[in-house]
Amino acid sequence: MSDKMKNIIDNQQKQQDEPDITNLDDVMQLVGFVVGDEEYTVPILTIQEIIKPIEFTRVPQTPDYVLGVFNLRGSVIPLIDLRMKFGLPSAKQTDEARYIVMKSGDEVAGFVIDRLTEAIRLKKSDIDPAPETASGEKSIIEGVGKQADRILTILKVDTLLERDF
Amino acid sequence: MDEFQEILQDFLVESFELIEQLDQDLVELENTPEDLELLNRIFRVAHTVKGASSFLNFDILTRLTHHMEDVLNRARKGELVLTPDIMDVVLKSIDMMKAMLHFIRDNGTDEGSDDIEDVVVKLDAITSGESASPSTPEPEATPEPEPIVEEEVDYSDMSEGEIEDEIERLLQMRQDEDKARRVAKIEAGEAVPDAPEIIDEPAKEEAPAPKEEPKVEAPAPTPPPVAEKKPTPSAKKEVAKAPAKPAASVEQTIRVDVRRLDHLMNLIGELVLGKNRLIKINDDVEERYEGEEFLEELNQVVSIVSLVTTDLQIAVMKTRMLPIGKVFNKFPRMIRDLSRELGKKIELEIGGEETELDKSIVEEIGDPLVHIIRNSCDHGVEPIADRIAKGKSETGTIGLKAYNEGNHIVIEITDDGKGLDANVLKDIAISKNVITEKEADNMGDKEAFTLIFRPGFSTAKTVTNVSGRGVGMDVVKTNIEKLNGIIDIDSEIDAYTKIKLKIPLTLAIIQALLVGVQEEYYAIPLASVLETVRISTDEVYTVENRSVMRLRDEVLPLVHLADIFEVDRVFDGGEHTYVVVLGLAESKIGVIVDTLVGQEEIVIKSMGEYLKGMDGVAGATIRGDGGVTLIVDVAALMQMAKSLKAKPAIAQAASATKVKEKPSDYHVMIVDDSKTDRSIMKNALKPLGVTLIEAADGVEALNILKAGDHQFDAMLVDIEMPRMDGYSLAGEIKKYNKYKNLPLIAVTSRTTKADRMRGVEVGMVEYITKPYSPEYLMNVVKRNINLTMEA
Numbered sequence: 001m002s003d004k005m006k007n008i009i010d011n012q013q014k015q016q017d018e019p020d021i022t023n024l025d026d027v028m029q030l031v032g033f034v035v036g037d038e039e040y041t042v043p044i045l046t047i048q049e050i051i052k053p054i055e056f057t058r059v060p061q062t063p064d065y066v067l068g069v070f071n072l073r074g075s076v077i078p079l080i081d082l083r084m085k086f087g088l089p090s091a092k093q094t095d096e097a098r099y100i101v102m103k104s105g106d107e108v109a110g111f112v113i114d115r116l117t118e119a120i121r122l123k124k125s126d127i128d129p130a131p132e133t134a135s136g137e138k139s140i141i142e143g144v145g146k147q148a149d150r151i152l153t154i155l156k157v158d159t160l161l162e163r164d165f
Numbered sequence: 166m167d168e169f170q171e172i173l174q175d176f177l178v179e180s181f182e183l184i185e186q187l188d189q190d191l192v193e194l195e196n197t198p199e200d201l202e203l204l205n206r207i208f209r210v211a212h213t214v215k216g217a218s219s220f221l222n223f224d225i226l227t228r229l230t231h232h233m234e235d236v237l238n239r240a241r242k243g244e245l246v247l248t249p250d251i252m253d254v255v256l257k258s259i260d261m262m263k264a265m266l267h268f269i270r271d272n273g274t275d276e277g278s279d280d281i282e283d284v285v286v287k288l289d290a291i292t293s294g295e296s297a298s299p300s301t302p303e304p305e306a307t308p309e310p311e312p313i314v315e316e317e318v319d320y321s322d323m324s325e326g327e328i329e330d331e332i333e334r335l336l337q338m339r340q341d342e343d344k345a346r347r348v349a350k351i352e353a354g355e356a357v358p359d360a361p362e363i364i365d366e367p368a369k370e371e372a373p374a375p376k377e378e379p380k381v382e383a384p385a386p387t388p389p390p391v392a393e394k395k396p397t398p399s400a401k402k403e404v405a406k407a408p409a410k411p412a413a414s415v416e417q418t419i420r421v422d423v424r425r426l427d428h429l430m431n432l433i434g435e436l437v438l439g440k441n442r443l444i445k446i447n448d449d450v451e452e453r454y455e456g457e458e459f460l461e462e463l464n465q466v467v468s469i470v471s472l473v474t475t476d477l478q479i480a481v482m483k484t485r486m487l488p489i490g491k492v493f494n495k496f497p498r499m500i501r502d503l504s505r506e507l508g509k510k511i512e513l514e515i516g517g518e519e520t521e522l523d524k525s526i527v528e529e530i531g532d533p534l535v536h537i538i539r540n541s542c543d544h545g546v547e548p549i550a551d552r553i554a555k556g557k558s559e560t561g562t563i564g565l566k567a568y569n570e571g572n573h574i575v576i577e578i579t580d581d582g583k584g585l586d587a588n589v590l591k592d593i594a595i596s597k598n599v600i601t602e603k604e605a606d607n608m609g610d611k612e613a614f615t616l617i618f619r620p621g622f623s624t625a626k627t628v629t630n631v632s633g634r635g636v637g638m639d640v641v642k643t644n645i646e647k648l649n650g651i652i653d654i655d656s657e658i659d660a661y662t663k664i665k666l667k668i669p670l671t672l673a674i675i676q677a678l679l680v681g682v683q684e685e686y687y688a689i690p691l692a693s694v695l696e697t698v699r700i701s702t703d704e705v706y707t708v709e710n711r712s713v714m715r716l717r718d719e720v721l722p723l724v725h726l727a728d729i730f731e732v733d734r735v736f737d738g739g740e741h742t743y744v745v746v747l748g749l750a751e752s753k754i755g756v757i758v759d760t761l762v763g764q765e766e767i768v769i770k771s772m773g774e775y776l777k778g779m780d781g782v783a784g785a786t787i788r789g790d791g792g793v794t795l796i797v798d799v800a801a802l803m804q805m806a807k808s809l810k811a812k813p814a815i816a817q818a819a820s821a822t823k824v825k826e827k828p829s830d831y832h833v834m835i836v837d838d839s840k841t842d843r844s845i846m847k848n849a850l851k852p853l854g855v856t857l858i859e860a861a862d863g864v865e866a867l868n869i870l871k872a873g874d875h876q877f878d879a880m881l882v883d884i885e886m887p888r889m890d891g892y893s894l895a896g897e898i899k900k901y902n903k904y905k906n907l908p909l910i911a912v913t914s915r916t917t918k919a920d921r922m923r924g925v926e927v928g929m930v931e932y933i934t935k936p937y938s939p940e941y942l943m944n945v946v947k948r949n950i951n952l953t954m955e956a
Contacts, residue, residue: 055792056793057685058685062776069785076771163774163777
């Protein structure tokens with residue numbers, strides 16, 4: 001684990017050292033994670049905390065991607081399985097699985113992800129709006145970030161936290 | 166501007182407080198017009214509001230209060246008698262003042278509020294009408310107070326013409342009395358002041374009266390001014406009683422923002438959860454380190470903390486408590502108005518107004534009570550003629566009583582009116598399509614009474630101002646449900662109707678009954694739990710696709726909590742099952758659960774916007790073990806139960822056990838922290854050919870079990886292990902219904918009798934002490950998994 005941390009820190013350091021990122025306002029910090037086979041990112045400021053999976057309680061009469069609620073230091077918070085939300089078959093949680101607790105305004109919810117990848121700094125100019133087919137009111141994609149070797153999907157946290165049942 | 170706002174706030178708070186007492190005082194005053202203390206108090210309110218509002222430039226309010234003050238001042242000085250008609254005007258002006266204060270609160274100005282001219286003119290008329298008559302040098306003669314009281318009562322039901330006649334009669338009576346008295350005095354040798362003039366005075370006024378508003382001259386004949394000079398014995402008594410009340414309100418108080426109290430209450434809630442958790446941990450520690458010295462100390466600390474927490478909780482709850490008298494206060498006035506409006510004679514008897522309950526509940530309880538009392542006045546108490554015909558006293562009585570009962574407050578509203586007729590109610594309900602005839606046939610009297618709470622139901626033939634729209638009692642039901650209260654209604658034809666509201670004392674921290682359904686737990690507010698019964702499964706009958714059971718002489722509809730909450734029925738509940746009988750507002754239902762866990766204090770937490778308003782779930786709470794438990798919304802549950810299709814209340818266990826064909830189909834878990842021990846066990850069991858899975862401690866074992874990758878047939882459990890020991894592990898496993906019958910075999914070097922006993926207590930079936938022979942272990946395992954084939 002500490003190796004990975006070091007890796008991440010190194011990566012961040014590298015990104016920080018990159019000369020082209022000068023003005024903080026032009027930079028977006030993202031946290032990357034994997035759900036199924038895809039990597040997604042969310043803006044770092046929407047993340048309240050990331051915790052290891054803990055026990056949760058099922059809530060009846062909810063769609064299957066709402067796993068239930070869990071106790072986060074005295075607050076009762078909904079837990080949503082992103083795999084199921086994205087229509088992927090559910091799989092066994094591995095040791096790398098985490099709950100990402102995201103918030104927007106007063107809304108807080110935990111999301112189950114398969115594993116974390118890294119924190120990423122991206123120039124705003126490298127972020128394109130969501131492709132036409134995936135945009136619109138209900139889209140959960142905020143935009144697409146371009147990096148040298150890959151494309152990052154940035155999720156719209158507001159929509160994720162919106163109740164859609 | 167801010168400063169002004171601050172002053173305005175203070176002004177409003179003060180005014181509302183003053184007015185609250187005012188209604189009560191005014192009605193009381195009407196009954197005891199001689200009570201100077203009371204009059205002064207009322208005058209002071211008008212005066213205070215006038216002073217403050219003029220300072221704040223609320224001209225309209227000032228004008229209104231000024232005129233009120235004039236009238237009251239005259240009454241105070243004894244120049245005016247407050248008759249019911251004058252009271253009508255005064256009360257109306259006070260209503261107006263209230264409305265205006267509300268208007269000011271909402272808009273910050275009194276401009277554009279209701280038109281007061283009408284009332285002002287009437288108030289003026291009272292003032293001037295009286296001053297037109299030459300100020301009366303008070304006759305020394307004191308008329309008996311009795312006629313006044315009598316008058317008082319009569320007025321409230323008379324038409325204007327009757328009042329005229331009554332005035333005439335009373336005048337005559339008084340004159341006669343005075344004459345007699347004067348004669349008596351003259352006889353006694355006393356100097357009599359120019360009495361005849363005085364007697365004539367009201368008579369003169371009498372003549373033009375019919376043209377004027379009757380309100381103006383009505384006061385003239387009555388003589389209470391005298392009370393001021395020479396209090397009659399009865400008046401004295403009143404005055405003596407009065408000071409007791411103000412004294413009580415002079416207690417030392419601080420005004421605190423309710424939000425601060427709410428915040429405090431939230432913090433206490435957290436503390437209560439912490440306490441629950443602490444107690445749970447203490448229990449666990451006690452189990453693990455039995456007999457250790459530090460346990461004693463820990464125990465002491467835990468009990469002190471839990472004691473103080475409970476006290477603190479009660480103390481904070483008390484700060485939020487208000488006497489229910491605050492709500493009751495408005496009813497004498499309401500009854501007075503209603504009885505005048507309906508032409509009935511109704512007396513209100515209030516009891517237990519000092520009973521306290523949470524502020525949030527006090528706010529909610531007002532409306533239902535208004536509706537119930539209006540109903541009692543309109544439908545309950547009969548018109549005077551009917552009452553006389555039935556041989557009852559002319560005056561109907563409505564009783565309003567509050568008292569504590571355990572963690573509840575009970576409010577009883579009784580009237581001695583015509584009562585409820587179950588058959589009539591059923592007929593009306595059928596004709597209004599509220600129920601079907603079949604349903605009606607199955608209904609007992611008590612159930613029929615509850616029909617009045619159905620929306621759209623009304624027994625009134627015509628819709629009146631007061632009631633009959635079929636809305637009021639529905640409001641009662643909704644509000645009481647919101648408070649988790651219970652409504653009980655009882656009645657006897659031509660004798661009485663009694664409505665009992667049972668409401669929990671507080672909303673934030675509640676007592677709950679924890680129940681288990683399969684592997685899940687739910688908390689049911691104890692306020693709604695009437696009783697729990699253990700029944701055998703063949704006591705459940707199915708009637709018209711609904712499960713029901715017979716509970717004493719009632720038929721109780723049943724619903725399985727697992728059906729409501731879509732819990733997978735993985736396990737058969739056995740021959741017996743538990744039924745929690747829930748009561749809410751007027752209805753009852755039995756809920757089948759698998760286990761009763763116990764009673765716990767819980768704090769309601771919201772589940773956030775995302776999961777808000779889920780059917781059947783009122784919220785969540787955090788248990789002693791840190792887990793989240795959902796709280797059952799009893800009202801919603803009852804709704805859901807209605808639409809639920811009846812399934813066989815106890816379903817078959819659907820666990821598809823795979824047929825074991827070869828020894829390796831059997832799975833045995835070995836739980837031991839020592840790798841050597843695990844290897845020894847593995848080697849010993851190898852000849853059996855069963856599949857062996859290893860776990861290094863209780864937590865790991867539990868996780869493997871929960872993951873459900875294998876169906877285990879037996880577990881070998883070491884007792885001494887890090888993280889979770891064997892006893893705790895066994896306890897955890899036995900919590901799961903589906904592992905209830907999983908054989909747990911202790912393999913340990915702990916050999917004392919106490920250890921063995923504990924093993925049995927937590928549900929271990931065998932107890933193997935180390936060291937053991939491989940054959941012995943093999944045989945024990947073989948026996949427990951019913952392995953008959955050879956490898």
